[in-house]
Amino acid sequence: MRIRNKPWAMDYLKEHSHIVDITHTYKQNIHDFFDEEQPLHIEIGTGMGTFITELAKKNPDINYLGVELDKNIIIRVVEKIVEQDLKNVRLVLLDANFIGEYILPDTVSKIYLNFSDPWPKTRHAKRRLTHNTFLTQYESILKSGCPLQFKTDNRGLFEYSLQNLNAYGMKFEEVRLDLHDDEPEANIRTEYEEKFSGNGNRIYLLKASF
Template identity: 85%
Template sequence: MRIRNKPWAMDYLEEHSHIVDITNAYEKNIHDFFEEEQPLHIEIGTGMGTFITELAKRNPDINYLGIELDKNIIIRVVEKIVEMDLKNVRLVLLDANFISDYILPDTASKIYLNFSDPWPKTRHAKRRLTHQTFLSRYESILKPGCAIQFKTDNRGLFEYSLQSLNAYGMKFEEIILDLHEEEPEDNIRTEYEEKFSGNGSKIFFLKASF
């Protein structure tokens, strides 16, 4: 999905600073960003926000933080949050490389990785969000024993992720090679998921804990 550059993006985000942090104002203090202190789940790479906003709607007793690097994309998520009047979703404009600087250790209860960039070239492996460097950052901010949930249409990235998580010593709780064959009732389809599935691609899924 190609997103056009919006010259007014930063002005819009500044006007909605109660929803999106663009200045690292809540670094190491993320609970103050929410109206209530509740368990925290994090989605890294929000897409257009369908997944995280629907999760928040279904689970008002959980706080959701969306991390997104592209200001033009995060605007779409802000718009959904405003339209749905969600109090338990907040966003931060942030490079995932700095997630463990922004979030204190033992803070989050779950991390979602949905249709991350596969970075197919071998020399770019360290950029994949399931590389061991990122796994170390996730382990730091997650409470002990908590999980990562991962979905992709890219078989190469899925196979790499299985190997990476296994080498890191993670425990696989669930592995599904075709999520839509018998789709779970609680599955929330992202925009990319709808697109790829509609084109005939299988959706791969895994859940693993530290």
């Protein structure tokens, strides 16, 4: 995702520290960031935040944490949260490589990965959000039996993820090879999903638990 550098980004984010944690104040303490104590769902790599904000509106009894490493992109999610006055979505400016340090074990009820960067070169495999480096951390923070849900249009990343999750010993609950053929009513399309589907790409989905 290419987005122009905003020199004022950090100042803007500091002014919105009630919505986005840039200093990692809520490390190992995320429930204090929310008004209500409710189940916690996480999206990693929010992009501009259509998915997480729509989901939060539909499910006010769930707390959503968006994890995004790009300060210029996360601003767009903050803007949506402010405009819609959403109380159950909060954000952290964080590289997901550190998610297991930021979130306490056994506290998360669902993790979403949407259109994660594919990193097609083998030497970059460790950067894929479905690599074991990440799976071990997801396993730690997810409550027992709770799912990881993944959507992509990238066939290579989808096949890699199926193989890797299977090798890791995860149990598949749902696998769809064409999500938009008979699209479930509950599906919320992300920005990338709209774009890639509009280009005629097939959308893949998997849901699995540890």
